[in-house]
Amino acid sequence: MVTYIIRRLIAAVLMLVVVSIVTFSIFFVIPRLAGVTATDFANRYVGSKGATAETVAHLAEKLGFNDPLTVQYGRWVKGIVAGSEFDTGVSIEHCPAPCLGYSFITKTPVWPELLDRLPVTVSLALGASVIWLVAGVATGVLSALRRGSFFDRAAMGVALAGVSLPIFFTGMISLVYFSYKFGITVPGGTFVSFTESPVQWAYSLILPWITLAFLYAASYARLTRAGMLETMGEDYIRTARAKGLPESRVITKHGLRAALTPIVTIFGMDVGLLLGGAILTETTFSLPGVGRYAVQAISANDLPKIMGVVMLTACFVVVANLIVDLLYAVVDPRVRLG
């Protein structure tokens, strides 16, 4: 078990290294391959419009855009671990660890801003994930057990529609009707923090939760149904029934447990992804979370902020995968031995 944990930890760290290299490549290597020069970078990042060519060249040198890419990468990673400083020629900007980036446009380090926005994203992701896990798995199991029934066909029809609908469409339609027309829920852009009032918190998030959960519940229902149909046909289910176990125990203990294993993997990944910013949902409902921060950064041409969000999301996904792997080892003894 210990060696398994150590192996998974090493794999997670390696994964983080790879992800950081890819992220760095997107922001620095690929543009350079496309013909972007150091001074273009300096212009883009510090946004010194109207500055003379010498000033920009000087700035590019000071910020290290002329250095070899490996040196730039090393400096960026060092910044994440130990913090860094940027000399813009006018002033020296401090960016304490973990320095996921420094925005020269708003003159702020990215990390504290991300921390401010995380509660919104975490509230959204966790609330929705509970709803979709319960609703999706329950629907999938019931559908599988009553295969071909009216319920099964209706549920699978709705689920297929659900996976075919983009969230920004369902979200907008539900906002139009539930919020604007009927006034049942709050308008988009409302968020009350949990510490302020738990009831208002839930009320302000109920529509985004349900919309987001519907999308995922649809695909989880399809997956659970397929998994249940497969496991309920296995020999050990027949054995369990032959032993005289009550059907409810056969379903939960033998059928569902096996069918749920792949669901757990996907669930971990989905939640990890959403924690890094439910970009589409937050944009649709104007929620001030990490995802919306990324979108706003893109329209403001604020590259360091986007880079920060990308790294944060990647970290969440890696950690979520690690947790899923460790949970696997607890649930399924074959994993830790294999």
Next chain:
Amino acid sequence: MSAPLDVSGDELRAAPEVVSPGADAKVIQGRSLGRIAWTRLKRDKIAMGGGFVIIFLVLVAIFAPVLVGWFGHPPNEFHQEMIDTLTMQPKGGTGISADFLFGVEPVNGRDLFSRVLYGARISLLVAFFATLLSVVIGTIMGVTAGYFGGWVDALISRLMDIFLAFPLLVFALALVGVLAQFETQLAVKGDTLRILLLIFVIGFFNWSYIARIIRGQTLSLREREFVDAARSLGARGPYILFREILPNLIAPILIYATLLIPANVLFEAALSFLGVGIQPPTATWGGMLSAAVRYYTVPHFMFFPGMAIFITVLAFNLFGDGLRDALDPKSSR
């Protein structure tokens, strides 16, 4: 996911026929796999419905300029006369009439019908080519990993794991955003640049899923008797790869390509919705939805592009599901 096709070597040889069912059916004795699949698919009313909708959509996309010429107005033509100057909303709420089949946009009164039609072009173009890119990369990677095994397999498999765990949307957002930032320094510009970027980004980040399936299939095919037979007859690597293994992979490739297209339609719509896709005034479904956000009082503005996405994605999903059932009898939906 999908079990290897459980048919004998003779029938498997005929697998390429899946692309053109019945092309040389007279030559082959008995019913080929493609034939069987086609018969099965024809019986699946829902899948056939999806297939017809796809054909219809493709035709609409190709002939959008002609159709707009007959039934609409150019997609970027303003029709201020359709707009109530006080509320800036279409006269009569939506502006739907024989002249404007889907009504007009608020404020500038552009014809929604022609914008939805032109949106289909971008959507399908990007989705098709991105899927093609994923399939090409995925097949090459999957076959290489599965056929050669050893450290090649280990390396590619790790790479697939990494790509599968990537936060796709954020990365795509960043990549398109970053490259578009430096637009002035790049060789291609405007819509062409955006379309190429979208195809590249969507296609490049999605190959791992197909690769994993192809790798699994190749692994099992490699050990089959007909491959052994070919090898004992003196066939070498390339022959076995292209003549013995690849034809047997056409069914899974076709299935997962069909199921990847709707995902890519959604992906393109999402990127355009977030403002990093094709830029206005070029009409895209995602872009129209993102513009519609501000006009809650005129829901028809979001309804038509939204339904266009929904119908397209649903049609591909239905057809893909049917195709999987037809080509891969062992899989259960």
